[in-house]
Amino acid sequence: MAPNHPDRPKRHEALEQWFKSMNHIMQEKPVKGILQSIDDFFRQPFPYSTIHVDVNETDTEYEVTAELPGIKKDQISIDVINNALTITVNKSETSTEVNDLEKTHRHRSSMQRFSRTIPFAQPINERKIRASYIDGLLKIKIAKKPGKKIDILIDQD
Structure with missing residues (x-):
């Protein structure tokens, strides 16, 4: 097609109209809400995906320190099984947002569970x-646990 073809402005206008339509669709509900949820997820997908832990050892005990900012005591469980310690956090959040102008009501609930052994x-x-x-x-x-010390005898043979 030649650069000065008479159909060129029509195609340009049609493409421009298509982009405007797509932009309009993306700004309407529920698409906008879905896209916002995806954006929110990728901004902070797993804020507590691991628990930062320091372990110090003395002659008589282990001292474990875990950093859990923003976590409530009742969201933490501690288990000891087979000579290992497991710290588990169950965090749930609920929020409600009412927009009288748009006449929308949004209720969000999330549950996160993470642990460290x-x-x-x-x-x-x-x-x-x-x-x-x-x-x-x-x-x-x-x-x-205190162990039993075993003395080694000198073998005379």
């Missing part, structure tokens, strides 16, 4: 575990 090299005493939670900092002290 820390295995221990030395046997632990499951009966001697203490935990405290203050200002987003979980501190757990776990006593080690």
